Amino acid sequence: xxxxxxxxxxxxxxxxxxxxxxxxxxxxxxxxxxxxxxxxxxxxxxxxxxxxxxxxxxxxxxxxxxxxxxxxxxxxxxxxxxxxxxxxxxxxxxxxxxxxxxxxxxxxxxxxxxxxxxxxxxxxxxxxxxxxxxxxxxxxxxxxxxxxxxxxxxxxxxxxxxxxxxxxxxxxxxxxxxxxxxxxxxxxxxxxxxxxxxxxxxxxxxxxxxxxxxxxxxxxxxxxxxxxxxxxxxxxxxxxxxxxxxxxxxxxxxxxxxxxxx
Amino acid sequence: xxxxxxxxxxxxxxxxxxxxxxxxxxxxxxxxxxxxxxxxxxxxxxxxxxxxxxxxxxxxxxxxxxxxxxxxxxxxxxxxxxxxxxxxxxxxxxxxxxxxxxxxxxxxxxxxxxxxxxxxxxxxxxxxxxxxxxxxxxxxxxxxxxxxxxxxxxxxxxxxxxxxxxxxxxxxxxxxxxxxxxxxxxxxxxxxxxxxxxxxxxxxxxxxxxxxxxxxxxxxxxxxxxxxxxxxxxxxxxxxxxxxxxxxxxxxxxxxxxxxxxxxxxxxxxxxxxxxxxxxx
Ligand SMILES: Nc1ncnc2c1ncn2[C@@H]1O[C@H](COP(=O)(O)OP(=O)(O)OP(=O)(O)O)[C@@H](O)[C@H]1O
Ligand SMILES: [Mg+2]
Numbered sequence: 302x303x304x305x306x307x308x309x310x311x312x313x314x315x316x317x318x319x320x321x322x323x324x325x326x327x328x329x330x331x332x333x334x335x336x337x338x339x340x341x342x343x344x345x346x347x348x349x350x351x352x353x354x355x356x357x358x359x360x361x362x363x364x365x366x367x368x369x370x371x372x373x374x375x376x377x378x379x380x381x382x383x384x385x386x387x388x389x390x391x392x393x394x395x396x397x398x399x400x401x402x403x404x405x406x407x408x409x410x411x412x413x414x415x416x417x418x419x420x421x422x423x424x425x426x427x428x429x430x431x432x433x434x435x436x437x438x439x440x441x442x443x444x445x446x447x448x449x450x451x452x453x454x455x456x457x458x459x460x461x462x463x464x465x466x467x468x469x470x471x472x473x474x475x476x477x478x479x480x481x482x483x484x485x486x487x488x489x490x491x492x493x494x495x496x497x498x499x500x501x502x503x504x505x506x507x508x509x510x511x512x513x514x515x516x517x518x519x520x521x522x523x524x525x526x527x528x529x530x531x532x533x534x535x536x537x538x539x540x541x542x543x544x545x546x547x548x549x550x551x552x553x554x555x556x557x558x559x560x561x562x563x
Numbered sequence: 564x565x566x567x568x569x570x571x572x573x574x575x576x577x578x579x580x581x582x583x584x585x586x587x588x589x590x591x592x593x594x595x596x597x598x599x600x601x602x603x604x605x606x607x608x609x610x611x612x613x614x615x616x617x618x619x620x621x622x623x624x625x626x627x628x629x630x631x632x633x634x635x636x637x638x639x640x641x642x643x644x645x646x647x648x649x650x651x652x653x654x655x656x657x658x659x660x661x662x663x664x665x666x667x668x669x670x671x672x673x674x675x676x677x678x679x680x681x682x683x684x685x686x687x688x689x690x691x692x693x694x695x696x697x698x699x700x701x702x703x704x705x706x707x708x709x710x711x712x713x714x715x716x717x718x719x720x721x722x723x724x725x726x727x728x729x730x731x732x733x734x735x736x737x738x739x740x741x742x743x744x745x746x747x748x749x750x751x752x753x754x755x756x757x758x759x760x761x762x763x764x765x766x767x768x769x770x771x772x773x774x775x776x777x778x779x780x781x782x783x784x785x786x787x788x789x790x791x792x793x794x795x796x797x798x799x800x801x802x803x804x805x806x807x808x809x810x811x812x813x814x815x816x817x818x819x820x821x822x823x824x825x826x827x828x829x830x831x832x833x834x835x836x837x838x839x840x841x842x843x844x
Contacts, residue, residue: 311665313703433665466665469707515660522661525621525653526721527645527677537672537685 310469312429317545318360319430323439325546329553330427336557337416337423345560346415352556353422360430370425371418378414385410433465435538442540455531463519471512478507569635570729570761571597571620571651576629578615589615590626591784597763599728602755604772604792605765607781608806613765616781617733620763621651634728649678652722656734658714662706667698667717670706674725685724692720695758696750712743716750723754729761730754736766744768769796769810773831780805797829812836 313319318326333349340346357367371378391405428436441458448454479489482503489500578590589612597603605613618624619631622638633651636643652674655661664670668689675685693699696716706714715735722730732751736744748771754760764771772778778795780788782805788795796802796809799817803809809817816830816839825843830836 311705432669434669462665463663466663466706469705470659473707515657518655518657518660519663521623522653522655523663523673525623525648526663526674526725527648528673529645529677533679534676535679535682535685536676537669537682537689539682 310428311432312362312366313432314361316359316361316430318356318426320545321430321549322540322542322546323431323435324443324540325542325549326427326431327436327439327443329549330423332553332557333423334420336560337419340560343412343415346412346419348556348560349419350415353419353426356426357422360426362426362429366429367422367425371421374417374421378417381417382410382414385413434462435540437462437465438536438538438540455534459531467512467515470515471508474511475504475508478504568599569596570599570601570633571595571763572630572632572635573616573619574630574632576619576626576631578612578619578624579627580615589784590619592629593784593786594629595779595786597729597761599761600755600759602752602762602774602776603764603779604775604777605763605779605781606767606769606772606807611781612784613781614733615784617653617731617763617765620729620731621653622647623653645678649725650727651729651731652725652727654715654718654722654730654732654735656737658711658718658738659707661718662714662721665705667704667706667709668693668702670717671721671724674721678725688724688726689720692723695723695754696720697746710743711739712746715739715743715747719747719750719754723758723760727760729763731763731765733765734767735764736768736771744771769808769813772796773810780807792831793829796831799828 336349340349357364386402386406386409387400389403389406389409391403393401394404394407395402431439437458440461441454444452444454444457479487483489487500487503489497489504491497492500573593573595575592575594576590577588577592580587580589593612593616595616605616607613615624619626619638620633622631622633622644625631625639631638633647636647638644638647662670663673671689671692672685675688680688689702690699693702696719698713698716698720701709701713701717706717709717719730719732719735730751735751736747739747751762751764752774755762764775766772773792773796775792777789778792779786780795780802787805788798788801796813799809799814808814810831812830812833812835813828816826816836817828819826820828826836826839830839
């Protein structure tokens, strides 16, 4: 079950999208998100969807994998759809007891749902095609100008790298502890909300204990490997813009311009 | 004392873990000299102070009393802290907790990056270190998908990339299966023999100590016994009294000898044992 979470996971295929500079991709995703929130008709969304599909195809990431990443969000997407359908006043299509679905609501609801799906696919495309370290390098490099006003760019990037590095480890551990507690008769899946939250205690306590021990070890290992902050550090991989980066930026920005100004 | 070929000099150190409730002496009046190129194995009970001693060897801990020198540099001298940590690398027990990078090559590069090594050289060092530990094929893999033994070899590669003269390994095999243990031990021995890297290996597995140049037995924050493996392990009774095991073959020899069979007590390996048994009348 926890294996389904694909957010923050890298899926290397060596495609052009993978090879783009992380800064290009981060900027592109920003433009993409802004577009999603500014665009307000289905036609435009169709256009965006085609664009996203194209990106997925070029990136060679299997569609199945992308859809799998959406699964944990099914509930939120359905919830958004329903709330909107029921809550917005307008021309009634179907009535179920005191509730009624309106045409405007359904329209607005599907609109929000599509927006959410696009948002998730777009951002996960960024993490799927970019190795976490390259991604954090990109963020660090984009934040670097802000160092002068006291933004700890290197530290933030390092924190993100470590978080990303430990996501799989901690997920695996959660799975293990869950199984161990289930073997002792713990029940995580049934009962009232309160009962279920209570059953999380024997899961979270060992998880936190172990996470703190790991943090302790890691800090020591990093010190032993001469880590002393960003000062004087060199990098094996240096970020560099290529022609393809300019092409990508031009495509994304012009797409935004067409949708916004037409 | 000829300082040229000395790697680590520990002179009469005491270390106290200080906390609000109580102070705990983890090392008491301990001295130890390690020569360049030596392969030392440290054994001893849980809590006997092995890890505490190890952390003194690369300035992760500083002695409360006494002096630790790494290649003549005092670990208390802050100007040399990073030189010392470059010279004396450390590998810890849990491979999951010491890998920083999300891709093997990025992790191996972490140390040299911290040292400010030039880009081209980092790439070269990463390649060399990975091939030394036999992991070149895994260069672009995610570490969490590797086996324990492989992860531990990546951790070792990450240290080698810093070009250390000495590697301290604190129970690197404790969490591994027998196959993983073999891989890691093979790597460690190769580094010692071929790369002439001084090895200080802490372990609970006595079999890993038989090839060492010197075995050091710690008990209750002190060194209680040291010498060549043969000399140490033939003192089966003394070791047993300390609650330690001896290699299985040595124990067998000891039992056979006690039963009056003519087998020397200092047999260390299965091959040797086979030889001795075949020579019996
Ligand atoms: N951070 C610490 N704070 C306080 N006391 C500690 C700390 N680390 C270790 N000790 C204590 O110091 C003593 C020596 O510990 P150390 O970890 O060096 O033993 P060890 O020989 O490595 O044991 P093990 O085989 O279990 O790894 C123990 O009594 C331990 O409880
Ligand atoms: Mg220890």
